[in-house]
Amino acid sequence: MLFNEFHSRIRVEGKITAMKPIHIGTGEDSTNPAQVDAAVLKDSEGRAIIPGSSLKGVLRSRIEGILSSGIDGWRSCNILSKDSCTQQAAQIKEAFKEKEKVLKNQKTKVDERDADRKFRRLLQEEYIECCKEIYENSCDVCRMFGNGKLAGRVSICDMYTKDKINTERRDGVGINRDSGTAQRGAKYSFEIVPAGTEFDFLMIAENLDEKQKMLLEIILQMLKEEDISVGGIISRGLGQIKLSAITRTEINRDNIADHYGLGKKEASNV
Ligand SMILES: [Zn+2]
Numbered sequence: 015m016l017f018n019e020f021h022s023r024i025r026v027e028g029k030i031t032a033m034k035p036i037h038i039g040t041g042e043d044s045t046n047p048a049q050v051d052a053a054v055l056k057d058s059e060g061r062a063i064i065p066g067s068s069l070k071g072v073l074r075s076r077i078e079g080i081l082s083s084g085i086d087g088w089r090s091c092n093i094l095s096k097d098s099c100t101q102q103a104a105q106i107k108e109a110f111k112e113k114e115k116v117l118k119n120q121k122t123k124v125d126e127r128d129a130d131r132k133f134r135r136l137l138q139e140e141y142i143e144c145c146k147e148i149y150e151n152s153c154d155v156c157r158m159f160g161n162g163k164l165a166g167r168v169s170i171c172d173m174y175t176k177d178k179i180n181t182e183r184r185d186g187v188g189i190n191r192d193s194g195t196a197q198r199g200a201k202y203s204f205e206i207v208p209a210g211t212e213f214d215f216l217m218i219a220e221n222l223d224e225k226q227k228m229l230l231e232i233i234l235q236m237l238k239e240e241d242i243s244v245g246g247i248i249s250r251g252l253g254q255i256k257l258s259a260i261t262r263t264e265i266n267r268d269n270i271a272d273h274y275g276l277g278k279k280e281a282s283n284v
Pocket of ligand 1: 098
């Protein structure tokens with residue numbers, strides 16, 4: 015099931031609540047002593063943001079952890095290994111580029127009026143084969159979440175608070191990694207979004223097969239059961255979130271015509 019054909023689109027909306035304070039930093043340390051060292055990510059209107067990519071990354075590694083424990087019929091690659099899906103996909107893409115060169119050579123040798131059109135058609139066929147091969151070679155985690163060479167099936171929009179929020183300031187102490195003790199002079203302060211803060215949640219899942227639908231249910235279950243934490247300083251118990259008020263809509267081949275007001279679907283010939 016590839017993206018060039020439409021099968022289904024599941025839209026999950028809901029509310030993410032911070033069960034514990036959240037710190038999602040801007041990644042910039044302030045040099046102004048009046049400011050906190052690590053500020054919370056906000057938009058120009060002062061609304062706090064949980065980037066969809068952050069949550070997706072957390073969910074991906076949780077699913078990776080579950081599937082790599084060796085469950086029959088499921089596969090998860092090690093992204094750092096030489097035979098990861100990304101590495102294999104890179105080789106498949108290289109092979110495609112070689113085929114493209116061959117086709118180009120053939121085209122220049124042929125003196126036909128429609129040589130260019132034929133070249134484009136053959137190249138497109140090769141490209142679709144290349145995409146299929148990459149998808150079929152990929153593990154269940156990469157198929158669902160994507161990798162550097164493959165688009166994933168789920169996307170999560172950036173989550174914003176409804177209004178400008180009042181953040182709080184916390185103080186922390188730097189810990190020496192070797193001795194495990196507090197490091198002298200390593201005091202720092204960081205900003206947090208208070209517990210109870212709510213964010214709008216929107217996840218889109220496209221063309222899921224049966225296995226991917228199971229993964230979607232696991233993801234939603236983990237989010238509902240407060241089993242997921244986002245942001246930094248998680249080791250201090252920050253970042254726990256909960257998904258609630260879930261609404262789910264699905265557009266598929268059976269209801270798409272109705273959904274967009276295109277009239278009734280033609281009866282199938284099968
Ligand atoms: Zn993989």
